[in-house]
Amino acid sequence: MNSHPTTARGATLQRAALLLLLALTAAVPAMAGELRLSVAASLKDAVGELSANYTKKHPETTFRNNFAASGALAGQIHNGAPADIYISANKKWMAFLQTEKEVDPASVRILARNTLVFTGTASGMVTSMQDLATLHKIAIGSPKSVPAGQYAMEAITNAGMAGKLEGRLVMAKDVRECLMYAELGEVDGGFVYRTDALLAKKASIRFTVPRQLYPPVEYPMALTVAGAGNAEAVAFFAYLKSGEARRVLERYGFVTR
Numbered sequence: 001m002n003s004h005p006t007t008a009r010g011a012t013l014q015r016a017a018l019l020l021l022l023a024l025t026a027a028v029p030a031m032a033g034e035l036r037l038s039v040a041a042s043l044k045d046a047v048g049e050l051s052a053n054y055t056k057k058h059p060e061t062t063f064r065n066n067f068a069a070s071g072a073l074a075g076q077i078h079n080g081a082p083a084d085i086y087i088s089a090n091k092k093w094m095a096f097l098q099t100e101k102e103v104d105p106a107s108v109r110i111l112a113r114n115t116l117v118f119t120g121t122a123s124g125m126v127t128s129m130q131d132l133a134t135l136h137k138i139a140i141g142s143p144k145s146v147p148a149g150q151y152a153m154e155a156i157t158n159a160g161m162a163g164k165l166e167g168r169l170v171m172a173k174d175v176r177e178c179l180m181y182a183e184l185g186e187v188d189g190g191f192v193y194r195t196d197a198l199l200a201k202k203a204s205i206r207f208t209v210p211r212q213l214y215p216p217v218e219y220p221m222a223l224t225v226a227g228a229g230n231a232e233a234v235a236f237f238a239y240l241k242s243g244e245a246r247r248v249l250e251r252y253g254f255v256t257r
Contacts, residue, residue, distance in 0.1 A: 040089035071145030090147035109169030112254035120189025139190030152191035155213035
């Protein structure tokens, strides 16, 4: 038995109204007082503390923190993921978002700097890049999306070790996963930032990678186009440049000057 035309038309209108409601809901911007941060994984602890400190003084502000590899975050923002502030672990991905006109170019500045080290739990003596040839498994962030991995790959290549380490590199999705592999002893060691190594419970720093082997590790930050129009984001962005924020970053081992 066929449905009455009027009933069918009513059902169609209801479905159309529901689809319109869902579309409007998806388009609603962040709630008042909500901040969406997309931040390099190596800054997780420091930015986590900074956002918590800020909330104590500004209880009306809530944070949605997204920590991952800088390249992955840039890709998310490029594909429409909501973000008010982006902090990268290198200039490459910030430059990408600037080219795509997805960050406010006037807001771009360096938040902090870092150093690359090699850390591990293995008992063998590893004190230089050349000693890596004695190891079997070495963790490194995937150079395609993880700045720490890109820096490490440049250091390996410039030290003339690329051929000797072929087949020994274990790729990690971000620098924290790289540290985890080293901590658990799943690899003989891994390339991480000094700030990450200082958080380790089992792994220890075996050597600092010579600075001339890789570019300076800098963390550029910027307001996204959406963030530039969010008063809460602008206020927190200013806080990140304050003396209080610098002291927190320095306590975690970052260089802010």
